[in-house]
Amino acid sequence: MTNIQLIATDLDGTFLSNDKSFDRALFRTVLKILAHNKIQFVIATGVHQERINRLLSDFLDVGLSFVTNNGARVTTSEGEVIFEKTLSLDTLKTVQKLLTTFPVKPSRGLVYSTDDTAYVPREYADVMTADRRQYFKKVIVFDDVSEINDPIFKVTMNWHNFDETQFYDVARQQLGHHVHVTETGTGAVDIVPAGVNKAVGLKMLADHMGISMTNIAAFGDGANDLEMLLAVGHPFLMPTAHINGPFEPVIADNDHAGVLKTILKIINN
Structure with a gap:
């Protein structure tokens, strides 16, 4: 697979x-090999940049690119943001109304996210536990979305013992073409702007780099990875995944x- 010029992975x-850890020594080894072969490395995830910065704090100076x-939001290895799409206030009001009237409240929390700040409705403030707060610089409690002055990239909600497909169906019916409803990769549900998914973001980055999608390998495990996996030339699926497709x-x-062991294998081949 010597035609691979970029490798993207979900987190x-x-x-x-x-336990949210990774083999740091092996990652450094892989990054050196990729650099030697002039292969770019991209984090393509449902989470926001501040959480990535904390998880990968030792690797922020090695030329990683991000689709978050x-x-x-898409950020190049030089730190340039080349794409952003946020939810309009009118859309946020519609989302708020839907979540207020939906009969099953997201018992594990509800967050309106910027890239470093969590806006949390007051009734969900007690669900924002310390382990969740650690991934944001700031947590701001609000009563109405009209109080939010920052650009919101996504609204994330999480239920306990609830079939989220019931919410998907209602959200798609009421929100129409204004949003894209997807999973987060962490067991929750994201509402993001319409026309947004990892494939779209990765294509923006690849075009910026002058790389064809056929020369990209991508790794994923969930439904929010599906568009990305279907869009690249070399899609790889985790053994624990519950999606189907023509994937390695x-x-x-x-x-x-x-992921790291598979990268070594495909590069060495």
């Missing part, structure tokens, strides 16, 4: 182990550095 359930918020298998799961 949760894919690159990160279940399920494709709503990753040689180990996320608790055993499957």
Whole structure:
């Protein structure tokens, strides 16, 4: 697979182990090999940049590129933001109304996210526990979305013991073409701007770099990775994934550095 010029990976359930760690030494080795072969490395994830910065704090100076918020923001290896798409206030009001009237409240929390700030409705403030707060610079409690002055990339909600497909159906009916509803990769649901997904963001980045999507390898495990996997020339699916498609298998799961080991294998071949 010597035609690979860029490798993109999801984080949760894919690159990160279940305890949110990863093999740092092996990652450094892989990055050196990729640099030698002039292959770019991209984090393509549903999460926001501040969480990535904390998870990958030792690797922010090695030329990584980022497709974050399920494709709503794209940042080059030089730190240039080349694409952003946010939810309009009118859309946020519609989302707020839907979540207020939906009969099953997201018992595990509700967050309106910028790239570093969590805006949390007051009734969900007590669900914003310390382990969740750690991934944001600021947490701001609000009563109405009209109080939010920052650009919102996504609205994330999480239920306990609830079939999220019921919410998907209602959200798609009421929000129409104004948003894209997808999973987060962490068991929650994201509402992002219409026309946004990881494939769109990755295509923006690839075009900026002058790289064809056929020369990209991508790793994923969830429904929010599906568009990206279908769009690239070399899609790899985690062994624990619950989606189907014409994908190559990753040689180990996320608790055993499957992504990094598979990269070494395909580069050495």
